[in-house]
Amino acid sequence: MSRRRKHWGWGHEDEQPSAGELREAAAGLAAHLGFGSADVEAPAPVALDPPRVELPASLRGVATQDDHARAVHAHGSSYGDVVRAFRGRFPHAPDAVALPGSEDELLRVLAWCADARLAVTPYGGGTSVVGGVDPVRGSLEGAVSVDLSRLDRVLEVDGVSRAALIEAGAAGPRLEEQLSERGLTLRFFPQSFELSTLGGWIATRAAGHFATGPTHIDDLVESVRAVTVGGDVWESRRLPGSGAGPSPDRMLLGSEGTLAVVTRAWVRVRPRPRERRSASVTFPSFAAGCDAVREIVQSGLAPANCRLVSAREAALTFAGDADLLVLGFEDAGVAGFDAAVSCCEAYGGQVSEGGGGGSAAWRDAFLRAPYLRDTFVAMGVLSETFETAVTWDRLPGLVESVSGAVEEALGRAGSVTCRLTHAYPDGAAPYFTVLAPAERGEEEAQWGPIKADAGDAVLAAGGTITHHHAVGRDHRRWYDAQRPEPFAAAWRAAKATLDPDGLLNPGVLWGEA
Numbered sequence: 001m002s003r004r005r006k007h008w009g010w011g012h013e014d015e016q017p018s019a020g021e022l023r024e025a026a027a028g029l030a031a032h033l034g035f036g037s038a039d040v041e042a043p044a045p046v047a048l049d050p051p052r053v054e055l056p057a058s059l060r061g062v063a064t065q066d067d068h069a070r071a072v073h074a075h076g077s078s079y080g081d082v083v084r085a086f087r088g089r090f091p092h093a094p095d096a097v098a099l100p101g102s103e104d105e106l107l108r109v110l111a112w113c114a115d116a117r118l119a120v121t122p123y124g125g126g127t128s129v130v131g132g133v134d135p136v137r138g139s140l141e142g143a144v145s146v147d148l149s150r151l152d153r154v155l156e157v158d159g160v161s162r163a164a165l166i167e168a169g170a171a172g173p174r175l176e177e178q179l180s181e182r183g184l185t186l187r188f189f190p191q192s193f194e195l196s197t198l199g200g201w202i203a204t205r206a207a208g209h210f211a212t213g214p215t216h217i218d219d220l221v222e223s224v225r226a227v228t229v230g231g232d233v234w235e236s237r238r239l240p241g242s243g244a245g246p247s248p249d250r251m252l253l254g255s256e257g258t259l260a261v262v263t264r265a266w267v268r269v270r271p272r273p274r275e276r277r278s279a280s281v282t283f284p285s286f287a288a289g290c291d292a293v294r295e296i297v298q299s300g301l302a303p304a305n306c307r308l309v310s311a312r313e314a315a316l317t318f319a320g321d322a323d324l325l326v327l328g329f330e331d332a333g334v335a336g337f338d339a340a341v342s343c344c345e346a347y348g349g350q351v352s353e354g355g356g357g358g359s360a361a362w363r364d365a366f367l368r369a370p371y372l373r374d375t376f377v378a379m380g381v382l383s384e385t386f387e388t389a390v391t392w393d394r395l396p397g398l399v400e401s402v403s404g405a406v407e408e409a410l411g412r413a414g415s416v417t418c419r420l421t422h423a424y425p426d427g428a429a430p431y432f433t434v435l436a437p438a439e440r441g442e443e444e445a446q447w448g449p450i451k452a453d454a455g456d457a458v459l460a461a462g463g464t465i466t467h468h469h470a471v472g473r474d475h476r477r478w479y480d481a482q483r484p485e486p487f488a489a490a491w492r493a494a495k496a497t498l499d500p501d502g503l504l505n506p507g508v509l510w511g512e513a
């Protein structure tokens with residue numbers, strides 16, 4: 001029997017801890033944080049309005065109107081999404097969930113949506129944290145969530161060029177399991193790896209665990225195949241690089257399901273790593289750690305892992321009480337390990353080689369985080385993250401002003417912590433985590449103004465509204481402010497050509513939010 005996803009939070013129903021286990025975990029967490037309650041709440045049951053449209057008989061094997069499936073596909077995975085679903089609120093439940101098992105079936109679903117004027121929401125793993133998968137229908141007659149998860153195969157491997165053709169609905173583990181049979185890996189590990197999919201990564205320009213080098217999926221994509229709502233196939237040529245005008249792949253990368261549905265892509269793969277060296281480095285201050293990271297990347301060293309965690313965040317994740325750099329090199333990069341260590345020492349870093357010294361604890365907390373957030377919701381703890389990127393010259397000012405804006409908006413107990421997730425020669429990606437006592441039942445209203453202040457502070461300090469979480473609907477206000485207007489006009493024209501009735505993801509990236 002296939003496993004069912006939880007209708008509100010992370011993972012599957014069979015992974016949900018019992019009430020007793022939850023109470024015990026909540027008591028421990030509340031003691032550690034100094035807020036939250038061992039009095040855990042249970043999720044409200046699913047009760048949806050009936051679908052607004054009838055499924056054509058010809059699509060009965062391809063789509064469902066089952067309430068559980070509609071509830072699962074009614075939202076993504078932001079804090080707002082999780083609390084809304086936890087409290088039984090599904091304002092955008094789709095009228096149907098389509099699960100095409102082939103491109104032909106997908107085309108039949110799209111043709112139905114076009115005929116019946118239904119909004120189409122491409123759905124990969126539903127891990128969007130920016131309101132990207134809510135099946136908002138706008139002025140249309142209804143909405144259909146198009147779940148690509150049955151398209152999950154590695155179709156072909158070109159061992160000579162080290163590339164693989166993979167279907168868009170393959171989630172991280174399924175994709176890696178098939179590649180590993182050939183001794184290969186995509187080595188693209190976002191924190192949402194377990195559930196997110198290749199198509200979702202491409203559509204959102206996701207970033208993986210590589211802290212330097214090929215961090216965004218963009219760097220790993222060789223060609224993309226997608227279909228438009230009108231049934232046209234958009235397939236780019238497989239090339240290692242090309243200067244032939246604007247790139248068709250670049251136009252799809254980050255299009256967030258608004259132009260076409262990605263069905264498969266050729267991606268660059270590599271042999272599984274054989275050699276690794278890693279270290280935990282503690283610094284006298286976050287600023288000293290930033291200086292060391294900057295020097296490492298500007299020296300041309302390419303650590304696979306290079307996450308600088310603030311002392312406050314390290315303490316919250318049981319990874320010690322100092323500013324901590326989790327540093328790791330793989331294969332050819334290992335040659336740079338000693339130079340990177342010297343660089344850290346020059347800025348006062350205390351180096352401990354291997355998995356100890358806080359790295360292992362932090363990594364463990366990182367992997368558990370998606371599950372932990374469900375516990376936080378049940379125990380009355382507000383927990384959300386947001387991220388940006390900024391040039392090195394503006395980094396210290398941004399971290400200070402954004403942290404200050406969030407602390408002020410929190411107004412009472414709670415914390416905002418920071419880490420650098422990705423580093424470039426000219427800048428870095430700071431990632432913020434907010435934990436605070438939740439106003440139970442009013443969580444969305446509580447988080448909204450905090451998020452607004454954070455977004456404003458990010459833009460005022462010279463950052464982008466997102467380095468890798470995407471725009472969706474939640475970031476529209478800031479995205480609209482940061483993109484040049486002639487570019488927006490060009491995109492509106494592209495959208496009008498490819499999706500003239502505005503069926504694909506109304507309000508995401510363009511149009512009425």
Ligand SMILES: Cc1cc2nc3c(=O)[nH]c(=O)nc-3n(C[C@H](O)[C@H](O)[C@H](O)COP(=O)(O)OP(=O)(O)OC[C@H]3O[C@@H](n4cnc5c(N)ncnc54)[C@H](O)[C@@H]3O)c2cc1C
Nearest residue numbers: 124125126127128132190191192197199200206207257262
């Ligand atoms: C706990 C957690 C950790 C996360 N960690 C990371 C991280 O480390 N790095 C990172 O980049 N992001 C991260 N995210 C955000 C999220 O995982 C990414 O945006 C991811 O790329 C979404 O993939 P998905 O398959 O779940 O797509 P979905 O959430 O299903 O969809 C995301 C967007 O892409 C569109 N889309 C999906 N599939 C297709 C397709 N085949 N064709 C066209 N459009 C499509 C959707 O319509 C939507 O607009 C995290 C999220 C959570 C909840």
